Each structure stands twice: as C-alpha cells, then as structure tokens.
Amino acid sequence: MTMNEEKTIDLGQGWELMQRVNTQLKNNLDGLEPKLSYEDTENLSLEKHGESILTELVHRWDHHIEIVNWLSNCFQYLEGNYISQNSLPSLHEVGITCFRVPVYQELYGRLSEAVISLNNNLLKNQANKGEHIDRSLLKNVLDIFVEVGMGKTYRKNYKVEDLSRMAELCSQIPGGLIIISRIFAAHLVVEARALVEHDEDAASNEKDFVMKAIKLRDKYYTYTNDCFKGETCLLLDLKIAFQEFWRKGVVGMSCSKILASFCDNIIRKGGNEAIEETLQKVEDLLDYITCADRDLFAKFYWKKMTQRLLFYKNANVEFEAFILTQLRWHLQPFIGKMGQMLRDLTLAKQNEVAFEDFLSTIPYIDLGIDFAVTVLTDRRWPCYKSFHLNLPTEMVKCVKAFTEFYQTKKNCRKLTWINSLGTCKLIGNFESKSMELVVTTAQACALLLFNEFDRIKYSDIKVSLKLPDKDLVRVLQPLSCAKHKILKKEPNTQTISPSDYFEFNSEFTDRRKRIKISIPPLVEKKVVVDDETRVQNRIHRSNVIGATIMRIMKRHKVLGFQRLSKECLEQLCSKLKLHRREFKMQIESLIEQEYLMRDKSNPNLFRYIP
Amino acid sequence: MGSSAPHQVDIFEVYRRYCDIRSASKRLCIGGDRQDDELKEASFPRDALNCLLKLVDSNLHLWTSIFSELLRLMSRLDFMVDLEFSHFYDFVFFICRENGQKNITVSRAVTAWRLVLAGRFRLLNQWCDFVEKNQRHNISEDTWQQVLAFSRCVYENLEGYDPEGAWPVLIDDFVEHMSRFGFYVLKNLQLTCSSVFFSCPYFSLFQGVSIIRS
Numbered sequence: 001m002t003m004n005e006e007k008t009i010d011l012g013q014g015w016e017l018m019q020r021v022n023t024q025l026k027n028n029l030d031g032l033e034p035k036l037s038y039e040d041t042e043n044l045s046l047e048k049h050g051e052s053i054l055t056e057l058v059h060r061w062d063h064h065i066e067i068v069n070w071l072s073n074c075f076q077y078l079e080g081n082y083i084s085q086n087s088l089p090s091l092h093e094v095g096i097t098c099f100r101v102p103v104y105q106e107l108y109g110r111l112s113e114a115v116i117s118l119n120n121n122l123l124k125n126q127a128n129k130g131e132h133i134d135r136s137l138l139k140n141v142l143d144i145f146v147e148v149g150m151g152k153t154y155r156k157n158y159k160v161e162d163l164s165r166m167a168e169l170c171s172q173i174p175g176g177l178i179i180i181s182r183i184f185a186a187h188l189v190v191e192a193r194a195l196v197e198h199d200e201d202a203a204s205n206e207k208d209f210v211m212k213a214i215k216l217r218d219k220y221y222t223y224t225n226d227c228f229k230g231e232t233c234l235l236l237d238l239k240i241a242f243q244e245f246w247r248k249g250v251v252g253m254s255c256s257k258i259l260a261s262f263c264d265n266i267i268r269k270g271g272n273e274a275i276e277e278t279l280q281k282v283e284d285l286l287d288y289i290t291c292a293d294r295d296l297f298a299k300f301y302w303k304k305m306t307q308r309l310l311f312y313k314n315a316n317v318e319f320e321a322f323i324l325t326q327l328r329w330h331l332q333p334f335i336g337k338m339g340q341m342l343r344d345l346t347l348a349k350q351n352e353v354a355f356e357d358f359l360s361t362i363p364y365i366d367l368g369i370d371f372a373v374t375v376l377t378d379r380r381w382p383c384y385k386s387f388h389l390n391l392p393t394e395m396v397k398c399v400k401a402f403t404e405f406y407q408t409k410k411n412c413r414k415l416t417w418i419n420s421l422g423t424c425k426l427i428g429n430f431e432s433k434s435m436e437l438v439v440t441t442a443q444a445c446a447l448l449l450f451n452e453f454d455r456i457k458y459s460d461i462k463v464s465l466k467l468p469d470k471d472l473v474r475v476l477q478p479l480s481c482a483k484h485k486i487l488k489k490e491p492n493t494q495t496i497s498p499s500d501y502f503e504f505n506s507e508f509t510d511r512r513k514r515i516k517i518s519i520p521p522l523v524e525k526k527v528v529v530d531d532e533t534r535v536q537n538r539i540h541r542s543n544v545i546g547a548t549i550m551r552i553m554k555r556h557k558v559l560g561f562q563r564l565s566k567e568c569l570e571q572l573c574s575k576l577k578l579h580r581r582e583f584k585m586q587i588e589s590l591i592e593q594e595y596l597m598r599d600k601s602n603p604n605l606f607r608y609i610p
Numbered sequence: 611m612g613s614s615a616p617h618q619v620d621i622f623e624v625y626r627r628y629c630d631i632r633s634a635s636k637r638l639c640i641g642g643d644r645q646d647d648e649l650k651e652a653s654f655p656r657d658a659l660n661c662l663l664k665l666v667d668s669n670l671h672l673w674t675s676i677f678s679e680l681l682r683l684m685s686r687l688d689f690m691v692d693l694e695f696s697h698f699y700d701f702v703f704f705i706c707r708e709n710g711q712k713n714i715t716v717s718r719a720v721t722a723w724r725l726v727l728a729g730r731f732r733l734l735n736q737w738c739d740f741v742e743k744n745q746r747h748n749i750s751e752d753t754w755q756q757v758l759a760f761s762r763c764v765y766e767n768l769e770g771y772d773p774e775g776a777w778p779v780l781i782d783d784f785v786e787h788m789s790r791f792g793f794y795v796l797k798n799l800q801l802t803c804s805s806v807f808f809s810c811p812y813f814s815l816f817q818g819v820s821i822i823r824s
Contacts, residue, residue, distance in 0.1 A: 598756075
C-alpha cells in the first residue's frame with residue numbers, strides 16, 4: 001500500500017525507519033527534550049498563564065505543522081491513492097485534529113482568557129507604542145484559531161456582551177477589526193458551507209434551504225449591528241462571503257432558480273401576515289446576487305408565475321399583483337410583461353360575462369356545454385405549442401361562437417387556439433357509478449370517440465384527431481396505462497404502440513367522484529435548459545448594452561465616460577438594470593473590437609471609430 | 611515580407627523601426643482637423659506594424675528571450691523624458707504579442723510589467739500578484755496602456771485613484787481587492803513609516819506579520 005512495496009522493504013522494517021526519522025525530527029524541533037509536541041503542550045501549559053501560554057501555543061503549533069507537513073510528504077503515495085479513493089479525511093486534516101483534540105479541549109477556557117487579557121494589555125500599551133511583538137502574537141493565535149477551526153467555537157461561545165467588548169477592544173488596535181472581521185466572515189463561510197452540504201440530500205427542498213439562508217443572514221446581521229455597531233468593514237466582508245455563497249448555488253441549481261421556486265412556494269400557500277416579512281427577507285438575499293443572476297431570477301419567476309396563473313386553480317390575480325409591487329425592483333426586466341399578464345386574466349373574467357350575455361341575445365345558438373375562454377395576449381406569455389387538433393362538433397360550435405363574439409369586440413385580432421392548455425370536464429358513466437373526469441382537451445376528444453365506437457385502433461384515433469404520434473402517445477398513455485385505466489388497451493402493456501386497440505373500460509371505478517388525469521410533462525433535460533437560459537441571458541444582456549453604447553457614441557462621436565454611462569443608464573433603465581462593472585467590460589470589449597477608442601490625452605474620453 | 615531571405619535584426623533595429631512607423635503616421639496626419647488625426651493615427655500603421663511583427667517572429671530564434679533583449683534595450687534608452695518611456699512601454703506590449711494576436715497572455719504581461727515598471731509603480735508587486743491570481747483572460751492593449759496611467763497617478767495608499775474614472779475593470783477590481791485587505795491598516799500606519807518602498811510590506815499583513823519594521 002505504501003511506497004515500501006516498490007523498494008521491496010518489508011513493512012515492519014520500513015515502519016521502524018520512519019519512526020526513527022520522525023523521532024529525530026521531533027528532537028530537532030523541540031530542542032533537547034524528545035517529547036510529543038501536543039501532549040507536551042498540555043503539560044507545560046498547566047502551569048503557565050497569560051501571555052506565556054499563548055507564546056507556547058504558537059511555538060508548539062509551528063512544530064506540529066512542521067511534523068504534519070513532513071509526514072504528509074512521506075505518505076504522499078498513501079494520500080494520493082488509498083485515502084482519496086476511500087474518501088477518508090486527508091492526512092493534513094487528521095494532523096490538525098490531533099492538535100485540536102488534546103490542546104483545544106483542555107485549554108480552551110484559559111486560551112480565550114489569555115487572548116482577552118492580551119487584548120487589554122495591547123490597549124494599554126498602545127499609548128506608548130512599545131510592544132509590537134504582542135500584536136503579532138495575538139494575530140498568530142487568532143490565525144491558529146481559524147486554522148484549527150477553533151474560530152467557530154471561539155465566537156459561538158461568546159455572549160453578545162463579550163463579543164461587543166471584544167469588538168471595542170479590537171477596533172482600537174489598528175488592523176484588529178480586520179482580523180476579527182476575517183474570523184467572522186470565515187465562520188460565516190463555514191456555516192454556509194455546512195448549510196449547502198447538509199442540504200445536498202434534500203436539494204429539492206428549496207423552502208428549507210432558503211429559510212436557513214435567511215436565518216443565517218439575520219443572525220450575522222444582528223451580531224454585526226449589536227456588537228460591532230454596524231462596522232462597514234464587517235458588513236463588507238459579510239457581503240462578500242454571502243455573495244460567494246450564492247454564486248455557487250446548491251448542487252448545480254442556481255441561486256436565482258432556488259429563490260424563484262421559493263417565492264412560488266410561498267405564493268401558492270396564499271396570503272398571511274407573515275408573507276410581507278418573508279418577502280422582505282427574500283429581497284435581502286436578492287441583494288447578494290449579481291445583476292445577471294437577478295435577470296435570471298426574474299425569468300424563472302415569470303415562468304413560475306405563468307404556471308400558477310394558468311394551471312393553479314387557486315390563482316389569485318390581486319394577490320399576484322400585490323407581490324409584484326413588492327418585488328418590482330428585482331423583477332424589472334419582466335415586470336411589464338407580468339403586469340400585462342394579470343390584466344389579461346382580469347379581462348378574461350369580464351369577457352366570460354360578456355360572452356354569456358352575447359349568447360343569450362342570439363337564440364339560435366345553444367352550445368349545450370359550459371364554455372370559458374382565456375385570451376392571452378401574444379408575447380407576454382411563454383411560447384406555447386399550438387398543435388392542430390380535430391375537435392368534435394360540440395366543441396367546434398363553441399369555438400365558432402366565441403370567435404364570432406370576439407369579432408364584435410375586437411375585429412382585427414386573430415385568435416390562435418392553444419389546445420395544449422385547454423382542460424375539459426367529462427362525465428363518465430361507468431357501471432358502478434358516474435364520475436367527473438378532468439382531462440385535457442385532446443384527451444376529451446379521444447374519449448368522445450368512444451361514444452360512437454366500442455373498440456378503436458390506434459391509427460384510427462390518430463386519423464380522427466389529426467395528432468402527431470408523439471403527442472397522441474402522451475394523450476393516451478395516462479388514460480390506458482397509468483393509475484386510472486379509463487380505457488382498456490390490447491395488449492395490456494405499459495407502452496403505447498401503433499398496433500394497439502382501445503376499448504372503453506366500463507368496469508373502472510374509484511372511490512372519489514372527481515378524478516383529475518394528469519398528463520406527463522414533456523421530458524426536457526432540466527440542467528441543460530437552465531444553462532441555456534443562463535448563457536442566452538448573458539449574451540442578450542451584452543448585446544443590448546453594446547448596441548446602446550454604440551448608438552449613443554454614434555450620435556456624439558466623442559463623449560466622456562460619465563456622460564456615456566449616464567445616458568446608457570437612462571436608455572436602459574426600462575429594459576435592464578445596468579451594473580457598472582458589466583458596462584465597463586462592454587466598453588472594453590468594444591475598444592478591443594475597434595469600435596471605440598480612448599482619447600490619447602484624456603483616458604476618460606471615448607471616441608467613436610466610424 | 612521581402613522576397614529576399616528575412617535579414618537579421620536586433621531589438622534596437624526593431625525599436626527604431628517601431629518608432630519610425632509611429633512618428634510617420636503622426637506626420638501624415640498633420641493638416642487635418644484634430645479629431646480625424648487621432649482616428650487615422652489609430653488605423654494607418656496597423657499594416658506596417660504587422661509586417662514588423664512578422665519580421666520579429668522570424669528572428670525570434672536568434673534572440674535568447676524577448677525579456678533579456680528588452681532589458682538590453684532598456685539599459686540603452688534614456689527615460690528621463692516621460693514621453694520616451696510611454697513609447698517604450700507601448701513597444702513592450704507590441705513585442706509581447708504572439709502570432710499576430712491582439713492581446714498578450716497574463717504570464718507574459720506580468721513578466722513584462724515586473725521588468726519595465728520596476729521602480730516606477732509603487733504597487734507593482736501587489737498588482738502582479740493580483741493579476742496572476744485573478745485574471746483568466748488575456749491582457750488587452752487598452753488595459754496595458756491604462757496600467758501605465760494608473761501607475762503614474764496612484765500612491766501606495768491608493769490615493770490618486772478616481773473611483774468614478776473610466777479605469778478598466780481589472781484595475782477597479784485590483785483597487786477593491788487592495789482596499790479590502792490593506793487600506794484600512796495603511797491609513798493608520800502611514801506615519802510610522804519614513805521611507806517609501808516600491809514593494810511595501812504592509813499588504814502582507816495576513817501572510818505573517820511584518821507590519822512595522824521601520
């Protein structure tokens with residue numbers, strides 16, 4: 001297993017050799033006393049207090065790290081193969097744990113006391129600026145704390161008052177706050193990472209994850225505000241740590257998507273008093289994501305919202321509008337679209353009433369069924385597939401009537417029927433009882449065929465509905481192969497093939513009166529779609545920004561950076577939120593492509609190159 | 611691209627020709643109005659410079675390395691005049707271009723900076739370390755030129771940097787990075803240091819404390 005095999009030294013012999021070298025190294029490091037470094041620390045420190053204990057700690061730590069490094073080098077082969085293959089903790093980690101367990105657990109209380117008293121001394125000494133070594137000692141000790149992971153408990157064990165006192169002390173030493181801030185941020189990173197790792201198993205559960213992230217943020221901001229008086233240095237470090245955390249996302253899911261799903265979740269739950277507060281928290285988290293990611297968030301939110309509006313029976317237009325105003329800053333690129341979508345739905349409700357009135361004025365039209373239409377304005381909604389479907393005569397009559405009605409209201413509009421979004425309630429008269437079936441329009445058409453024929457061949461259904469194979473399979477599968485077998489299929493298998501026959505299953509029964517038949521969603525590769533959205537989004541943004549810059553420059557020929565950025569912001573404010581960095585990068589790329597150049601004498605001036 | 615075999619040129623010759631091309635293009639433009647001048651100056655010498663670059667490429671095997679040649683050139687040039695140095699600085703970018711590419715690689719740029727800006731840029735070490743660690747894309751000519759401007763106007767406490775200016779993103783990032791890690795300390799320590807180092811040790815605060823060694 002170790003490199004001993006190669007040299008064909010047997011293990012015992014090799015081991016002895018290693019031990020000899022190791023002892024020698026330890027002797028060298030410890031001077032004349034050949035003792036184990038960490039046990040030794042323990043013994044020595046029992047008598048020592050204050051500064052000396054810290055000096056000793058730093059001293060021992062240096063030695064310990066030396067030995068750990070040496071041993072890791074020796075067992076490189078082991079580390080590279082056995083350890084990494086079996087995903088065991090690395091030798092370095094093990095080494096640090098060796099130090100942590102005896103030293104830290106035994107001495108922790110006194111160490112932190114010593115740190116505080118050292119801090120106090122530092123403060124006193126600051127006036128005469130004598131002892132710089134102390135400061136480096138403090139810094140070294142804090143470094144060890146961070147490295148060994150003591151930092152975590154270090155902070156955790158502090159009460160708020162302690163932390164405030166510490167903050168006050170540190171703020172008076174130059175650089176002290178930076179050290180504390182770093183420990184603080186490092187600790188946040190550790191906790192955040194734990195959060196991500198912990199959630200890896202329950203990655204689907206965005207809600208929990210976001211709630212935890214919110215809690216984490218609150219916790220750190222309370223600390224910062226209460227103990228550190230909202231020190232900017234800390235706020236900055238925290239912000240950076242959070243940004244880092246968000247950028248990575250969880251298990252391949254981008255933070256924009258997670259947050260959008262989270263919003264979807266709480267909106268579906270409906271209004272309660274806490275929702276405003278929760279949304280505020282979500283907004284706080286959204287502050288940490290980049291502009292591009294924010295656009296993505298808006299896009300995901302838009303997608304989720306269309307799903308809610310079209311397929312969720314408890315969709316509430318007023319509530320959605322309320323949420324939109326709450327989140328409007330973060331949904332900017334889509335806010336217009338989404339507002340219009342809500343208007344569409346309000347209009348649809350009014351239309352429904354008007355349509356009934358219209359029908360009652362014309363006596364010769366009797367639809368015989370309830371018929372409601374939602375008119376969606378083109379381009380505000382996602383692109384839906386509008387496949388052709390041969391409707392049965394009852395439905396054709398309805399469609400005709402509505403088209404006639406619509407012409408009276410808006411005579412130059414063209415209606416395209418999106419059959420894939422339609423739903424239909426059918427009454428099924430089965431042997432045991434009659435049941436209400438909620439199906440898609442295409443499924444209803446297929447089922448209605450069985451009123452005329454008892455047994456129909458797949459190809460005949462296809463001819464009657466004029467549906468392509470791919471769609472027809474999706475229509476028939478849930479009716480004949482899934483949980484609710486409303487149709488009997490021959491042969492009785494789990495897949496649909498063109499040679500199959502179908503028959504009405506009169507023996508079908510269920511304890512419920514109302515059955516919803518779900519249709520399998522189109523299989524799309526989720527990750528690929530997400531990535532595509534992201535790349536598209538980036539390209540789209542840079543195109544829009546680049547074009548705007550060029551338009552402005554073409555008009556002015558020569559323009560200072562400030563004015564250029566101001567005009568650009570003004571022109572883009574309705575389309576996207578412009579980030580300064582992104583804007584500058586776009587300018588750099590335009591210079592590189594030789595569309596623009598910098599003025600020779602004034603680098604803040606740009607020239608248009610015709 | 612003469613028909614004869616490419617003749618041997620040394621770095622002095624290349625530099626002389628480079629300066630010729632640049633001043634020729636300037637002379638050509640005298641007479642036009644100023645705006646047009648700059649535009650012409652930007653576009654005209656490209657062909658000539660590309661030819662020169664090809665000549666350099668064909669001679670490259672005769673040189674030990676571009677950087678040692680540059681060092682040789684530097685020792686002969688008189689940089690007392692700022693303009694002369696600017697010319698030379700632009701020339702360094704030109705000669706570092708590989709295979710006619712517009713931009714130069716990060717590693718070349720860093721080596722070149724360390725060479726030509728030594729003693730001229732107070733944050734040179736920090737800058738080079740930062741670029742090496744954080745920049746993944748090649749360095750564009752614009753960035754290259756702006757670094758010189760930056761080096762001239764900035765002090766080690768980052769004073770002189772105008773956050774509202776049109777600095778390239780890389781420089782903005784650098785300043786942000788520096789102010790995160792060192793600016794705070796610097797403000798307090800300025801008085802304790804008497805002399806100015808080109809590679810000031812303050813920023814190594816986190817690698818090991820060497821804050822004050824005056």
